[in-house]
Amino acid sequence: MHDAGKVIPGIIAFVLFVTVPFWTNFGKAAPKPQPEIPKEYKKCVESKEFMRREHMKLLRKWRFDVVRNNMRIYINSEGKPINMSLQNECLRCHSSKKKFCDVCHDYVAAHPYCWNCHIPPEERKGWATKEVKSLTEEASSEQPASHH
Amino acid sequence: MVIDTRVCQKYAPCEDCIHACHHLHNVPQIPYKKHEVKWIWKDEFEHAFPDTAHEYANEVLHGREFLLLCNHCEHPPCVRVCPTQATFKREDGIVMMDMHRCIGCRFCMAACPYGSRSFNWRDPRPFIKNPNPRYPTRMKGVVEKCTFCTERLAEGKLPACAEACKHGAIVVGDLADPNSEINKILREHFTLRRKVHLGTGPSVFYII
Numbered sequence: 001m002h003d004a005g006k007v008i009p010g011i012i013a014f015v016l017f018v019t020v021p022f023w024t025n026f027g028k029a030a031p032k033p034q035p036e037i038p039k040e041y042k043k044c045v046e047s048k049e050f051m052r053r054e055h056m057k058l059l060r061k062w063r064f065d066v067v068r069n070n071m072r073i074y075i076n077s078e079g080k081p082i083n084m085s086l087q088n089e090c091l092r093c094h095s096s097k098k099k100f101c102d103v104c105h106d107y108v109a110a111h112p113y114c115w116n117c118h119i120p121p122e123e124r125k126g127w128a129t130k131e132v133k134s135l136t137e138e139a140s141s142e143q144p145a146s147h148h
Numbered sequence: 149m150v151i152d153t154r155v156c157q158k159y160a161p162c163e164d165c166i167h168a169c170h171h172l173h174n175v176p177q178i179p180y181k182k183h184e185v186k187w188i189w190k191d192e193f194e195h196a197f198p199d200t201a202h203e204y205a206n207e208v209l210h211g212r213e214f215l216l217l218c219n220h221c222e223h224p225p226c227v228r229v230c231p232t233q234a235t236f237k238r239e240d241g242i243v244m245m246d247m248h249r250c251i252g253c254r255f256c257m258a259a260c261p262y263g264s265r266s267f268n269w270r271d272p273r274p275f276i277k278n279p280n281p282r283y284p285t286r287m288k289g290v291v292e293k294c295t296f297c298t299e300r301l302a303e304g305k306l307p308a309c310a311e312a313c314k315h316g317a318i319v320v321g322d323l324a325d326p327n328s329e330i331n332k333i334l335r336e337h338f339t340l341r342r343k344v345h346l347g348t349g350p351s352v353f354y355i356i
């Protein structure tokens with residue numbers, strides 16, 4: 001080891017460099033997400049704890065029941081019938097996707113694609129912002145999306 | 149479903165059914181023909197019934213426009229080819245789509261002999277002028293078609309196109325029930341179905 005004097009500080013500097021994000025965040029926890037709970041409704045479909053942990057599984061089951069089995073009504077653990085619909089039932093109480101869904105999803109970097117099709121309350125007014133004419137021009141100037 | 153094409157001709161160019169369906173289901177109006185999305189549309193006799201049309205056909209057929217939509221086939225080829233079971237046939241005969249599962253392979257479009265299916269080449273949302281907030285849209289990369297208004301049938305309502313027609317040109321009913329209104333109409337009128345020789349068993353009938 002002729003160059004130990006250079007190699008070892010080099011290794012130390014390298015290790016310090018790649019762990020920079022760790023040191024800069026050391027001791028600082030990101031604030032806990034605070035989704036906005038609707039005030040005028042006291043109860044969700046199931047208990048808060050259940051919804052927090054299982055809402056994705058519940059929605060998945062709903063989707064299966066509605067689309068595949070033509071069942072539209074969910075009976076919750078209290079025996080109350082509930083219309084199985086994200087867009088028309090969940091969002092009836094949760095009037096903001098930004099202040100509710102996104103808060104936790106962003107925190108854990110989850111990107112569910114519900115909203116590619118389901119319309120969040122914020123977007124009920126629509127998206128047709130551009131003039132049809134400019135869209136036509138844009139569309140026809142493009143290559144067909146695929147030649148595969 | 150039975151469509152009385154005489155009534156449609158009488159009230160041409162009425163398109164109430166098309167507007168009702170496309171508004172209700174957030175079907176985008178894309179002006180660029182190659183990217184067009186449609187659930188229900190009109191075409192002329194030669195295109196709707198290419199195997200029946202011939203150059204000496206009755207003159208009235210020339211001017212008449214025919215409403216076209218998914219035939220909810222008895223033996224749907226789209227269902228057979230779909231690798232993900234995104235397209236499936238319900239017990240009641242409706243050929244339904246699970247948009248969550250569609251991977252956009254477009255096998256179904258190749259299999260459907262009626263052109264009933266459209267592919268979303270682009271994000272459809274900028275092309276939906278006045279969205280219905282109670283129904284979802286679709287996203288880029290999936291196939292869509294008429295769902296026979298399963299969401300309305302579940303509430304005991306008629307399909308939107310049938311309800312929208314003020315002139316009663318569209319009648320919907322249970323083919324399996326021999327005493328249903330629709331079977332009575334079929335017994336009493338001369339009807340055509342599209343490309344029956346292919347063996348798909350289309351469930352949309354046209355009174356000529």
Ligand code: SF4
Nearest residue numbers: 218219221224226260
């Ligand atoms: S008309 Fe086409 S899309 Fe509809 S069920 Fe028949 S094959 Fe499938």
Ligand code: SF4
Nearest residue numbers: 230250251253254256
């Ligand atoms: S495009 Fe979608 S519905 Fe059609 S065959 Fe492929 S996965 Fe099935």
Ligand code: SF4
Nearest residue numbers: 169294296297307309
């Ligand atoms: S049955 Fe419903 S989805 Fe199908 S064309 Fe008529 S209105 Fe549209």
